Amino acid sequence: MNIVTRIWGTLISRPPFYVMAIFLLFMLLVPFLTDDLYLIGVLVLANVYAIFASSWDILSGYSGKENFGHTLFIGAGAYGAAYLNLYLGVPPMLNLLLCGLIGAVFGVLIGIPCLPLVGPYLALATMAAASIAERLTMILSKYTGGEEGLYGLDPITDGPVGDYYLSLILVIITTIILMAIGYSKQGLILRSIKEDETASEAAGINTTRYKLVAFAISAFFAGMGGAFYAHYQMYTGPSSLSIIMAVTIIIVCMIGGMGTIVGPVLAAYMLTVSNEFLRSIGDLRLLVYTGLLVVIVLFLPRGVFTVILERLPRFGQKSRGV
Amino acid sequence: MVALEILIYGAVLSGIYALLAVGFALIFGVARVINLTHGAFYMLGAYITYALSVLLNVPLILSIIGGMAIVFLLAICLDRFIIERIRTTMINVLITTLALSLFADQVILQIFGPDNRNIPAVISDRVTLLGVDIAGQRLLSLIISVAVIATLWLIITRTRMGNALLATAQDPEAAQLMGINTGRMFMITMGIAAMMAALAGGIVGSFLTVAPEMGMLPIIKAFSIVILGGLGSIGGSIIAALLIGYLETIVAYLISFNATELVPLVVIFITLIFRPAGIFGKRRGF
Amino acid sequence: MAKKRLHHSCPGILMTTLLCFFGLLLFFNSAYAADPVKIGIIGPMQIRPGIAMKQGAMMAADEINAKGGILGRKIELHYADTEFSPEKGITALNKLAVKDKVEVLIGGMTSGIVLAQMPYLSRYQLPFLGVAVASSTLTKLVKEDYDKNKYFFRVGILKDQLLAFDMVNFIANYVGKKYGIKKVAILLEKAKWTEGLDQAFTGLFGKFGMEVVMAEFFEIKTNDYSPIFSKVKKSGAQMTVEVHSHVSEVFIKQYYDQKVPLPVGGIALAAQSSDFWERSGGKCVGEFTSNFIYRIPITPKTIPFWDGYVKRYKDDPLVTATGTYDAIYVYKDAVERAGSFKADILIPALEKTNYVAALGTIAFEADHDLKYGPDYVAINWAQWQAPGKVTILYPEDRATGTVQFPEWIKLPQK
Secondary structure (H helix, E strand, O other), rough: HHHHHHHHHHHHHHHHHHHHHHHHHHHHHHHHHHOOOOHHHHHHHHHHHHEEEEEHHHHHHHOOOOOHHHHHHHHHHHHHHHHHHHHHHOOHHHHHOOOOHHHHHHHHHHHHHOOOOHHHHHHHHHHHHHHHHHOOOOOOOOHHHHHHOOEEEOOOOHHHHHHHHHHHHHHHHHHHHHHHHHOHHHHHHHHHHHHHHHHHHHHOOOOOHHHHHHHHHHHHHHHHHHHHHHHHEEEEEHHHOOOHHHHHHHHHHHHHOOOOOOHHHHHHHHHHHHHHHHHHHHHHHHHHHHHHHHHHHHOOOOOHHHHHHHHOHEEEEEHOOO | HHHHHHHHHHHHHHHHHHHHHHHHHHHHHHOOOOOOOOHHHHHHHHHHHHHHHHHOOOOOHHHHHHHHHHHHHHHHHHHHHHHHOOOOHHHHHHHHHHHHHHHHHHHHHHHOOOOOOOOOOOOOOEEEOOOOEEEEHHHHHHHHHHHHHHHHHHHHHHHHHHHHHHHHOOOOHHHHHOOOOOOHHHHOOOOOOHHHHHHHHHOOOOOOOOHHHHHHHHHHHHHHHHEEEEEEEEHHHHHHHHHHHHHHHHHHHOOOHOOOOOOHHHHHHHHHOOOOOOOOOOOOOO | HHHHOOOHHHHHHHHHHHHHHHHHHHHHOOOOOOOOEEEHHHHHOOOHHHHHHHHHHHHHHHHHOOOOOOOOOOOOEEEEEOOOHHHHHHHHHHHHHOOOOOEEEEOOOOHHHHHHHHHHHHHHHEEEEEEEOHHHHHHHHHHHOOOHOOOOOEEOOOOOHHHHHHHHHHHHHHHHHHHHEEEEEEEOOOOHOOOOHHHHHHHHHHOOOOOOEEEEEEEEOOOOHHHHHHHHOOOOOEEEEEEOOOOOHHHHHHHHOOOOOOOEEEEEHHHHHHHHHHHOOOOOOOOOEEEEEOOOOOOOOOOHHHHHHHHOOOOOOOOOHHHHHHHHHHHHHHHHOOOOOOHHHHHHHHOOEEEOOOOEEEEEEEOOOOOOOOEEEEEEEEEOOOOOOEEEEEOOOHHOOOOOOOOOOOOOOO
16 A cells, blocks of 8 residues: 555656656557557557657766667667577567667677767767668678568567557556666766766766666667567668667657656657658658757757646645755 | 779878868867758758759859858858857757758758759869879869868968967857957858868769768768867868778778778777777867 | 646646647548549659659559549559658558558569568558569569468569579670670679679579679669779779669769770669760760660550650650559459459459550569560660660660760770
8 A cells, every 4th residue: 555655646746757657548548549550550650769769868868978879779679689580480579578688788888888988979989889780781781681671570469459559568668667767866876977977976976887777778678679660560671770760769859858758758759640640741741840850959959848847736745855 | 003093092082071071170170069961061062063053054163163152151041040059069969950951951852853963074084193094073173172171271370360260269268358259250160161061062973973862971971080080170180081081992992892881980989989089189079 | 835836837738739649640530532443652752763653653544544444443543652761661551551541552662672561461461563673582472472472463674583684695695796795794782682693693694605704792872983993994804784773873974984994784773764864974875774665666555655654754764654554554454354453353363464565565474473575575775875865776676776885995806
């Protein structure tokens, strides 16, 4: 009983928590509200992007270490899933976990050398790492399918609604874990790194350890998302490693509001659905879409949802932190 | 024979890289801004030159100058109305300029369509230099790069404006106190750099191609070269351009044609890790 | 504490956002008319081959609709852009199948994208008439797992091995014989459909008594070909054979610039378009090119199609335009013979196709591959000549001129 009240108390006292809970509950109902399988398909894509964006956010949004090569982890998961499934017959569900671990390994491998880097140096180093992986898929085309990728992966569920629920469950798991981390000591220290790394170090915090853990967590969920995406599409290719995709993820986070987890998740839905919606205007779609991005980034640099979340009330809370 | 080919083709490649990278480095050095629309300026330069010379029959040289002028104005507007607002946050500048260049790609796609275009060469003859056959235009691009960069160097080191630029680069606040209008310096730098990118776009059109997405790869390369050379160091970026240009050419000739793009990336990654300030950077930019 | 009350409006903002989201969802649920037959055109719609698909499709649809449609149903075309990526190709296919509810897919380019789309065809039970896909893997899949993959038919072009055979035949029996060329260098783009073609070429050229002295793959987005051309110059080859389906302006421009003294040509999709001369700045002079149709009477339908297309679009038809145009007619023919639009009844009818189209006579092998030969579909070989015209050379009974090489091309001493 005590634990239930505590969770309830935490939930309603923090706007990001209850907004997320309401939103995800609503998303659970979507298949009952519509039988449009195309819309469901679009929302699966949104779910995938929500995982990619929130996993980017836990590292970069929190600590201010902007990773321009998040696709390296996604691609590691996607290609990992393809190899494990095609050559070893590993079932898709198990692949989600295994490829999350593969992602995490890449996260640590990239994290270690990149730890001391900041700003544009980190941006370029991570971008270079992802590009190296992308080039390698071209050069080793015999094993990776080159430009055209690997196809014929097992589907992960038997239909769009199954895919939808599975991906939504992954989003729910991911956000619960990431938000818990975000509000824990780990999250707090990452934020302090963003504010002033030297001061954090001076306060006796081993920032290196926390940053490395953040890299691993971020990469784990990215790898898991990549594996889901590969099985969902029954295909994976170099576009899962492209810089454009990495940048798209950053734009999603920026529009949603970095360092909030909720913001990037909501922005992933907003952008995926509006991008699809814009199809009705035909050829001008990308023109309008990129134009909108510029406007939002320019006028709401802190994110659309941060502004809203900050103004929502906190329920049933004593004057903590005031 | 192979050595001579590497020497000449490497120089040509490095020349174009340098033309793009020096402008990029200049913007960073003076205005502390990583401007990813630089690639879009290169692309716009090429398209404006194409539109003027092929569609409107303006003489080629004038078309290139026209392209540079229009891009110069665009860059000044960009600085005045957009960069100015967000100058202080690196990530905002990166993403905004990137989003803008994606937008520019789409605008061009809508106007000109997806087909590749060709710009006629200023020098359409092919020449044989030291036994190596090469398009005259390619050689010209090298000569222009060297001339433009040398002129820029002279302007920076010998003129009053150059001094003001250098002062702004070293310490904007102190420069402001000394009566230098730093906002104007930022704008001028942006304009000059964009003009250099447009020039590069106008002259490569005859031996590469003109397409909406043509700016993407060069900007990533310029970014890499500038970091490799030490952010903000113009001399460093020239040397880094030579390094990358020759590295790519040597890999292509001697190792594998397909590893051309890979080797420089690996070099950049390793350099960043072991020497984040770049080869010639004395201090980190951040 | 008092601050709480100040922000009563904020849940309102959130609700508005959610409501907008609801609104967007509802937008997707629009009603569909059941009457016309919906045909999905799928391809890289932003680039020239995709635009040509669209144009070929519109021309066929207008002609058929003017004569009453297919079994009384008017054609309604729907388009989806694969953006030249397998990933987007899957999204595009889903859009056509689920949102537009099309009954057949026509288009496809290139093989890698269609391979990624294949599993979805059986999911939606959608026949797919492939227009610009050459990989033999596609029809091999039909053979290996018929029930799952029977939905795919290759209509617009021949499979990779036949393309290769036809090209080697032209080079050996025409160019080779005429000018004493024995050694060739082959440059291929890296893609699914060129996979293994280097080996195939070595074998094929061997059969014709020729030798492949160099075979190299290059990446589609290559910007600087000088190293590879310099290697060609030194390889001892007497001719350069090119194989690519993407942009090839940069390739041919730099080939000219570097004065490679060898004849060049092969399969180059971009070189087929009528404005390639202008787009390459005239640097494609002397390049051998091919197309399935030119303005010659291959069948009684070829010239009327060509003239109609040129009149309507002020442009020569690309291979993808012809393929899409013919594919719609092949579909119409099969539906009318089957008396049904249902995939299961339609597919056996499609298999029995023997239809005289603009491309030639279209018929299928057991594995749904396009039949090859002078009586079915064959390739015509031609050359770009100054001042920007295409001269047909081979088969010789269709020739409109003779070979002309630019003066720096060195031919072997006979």
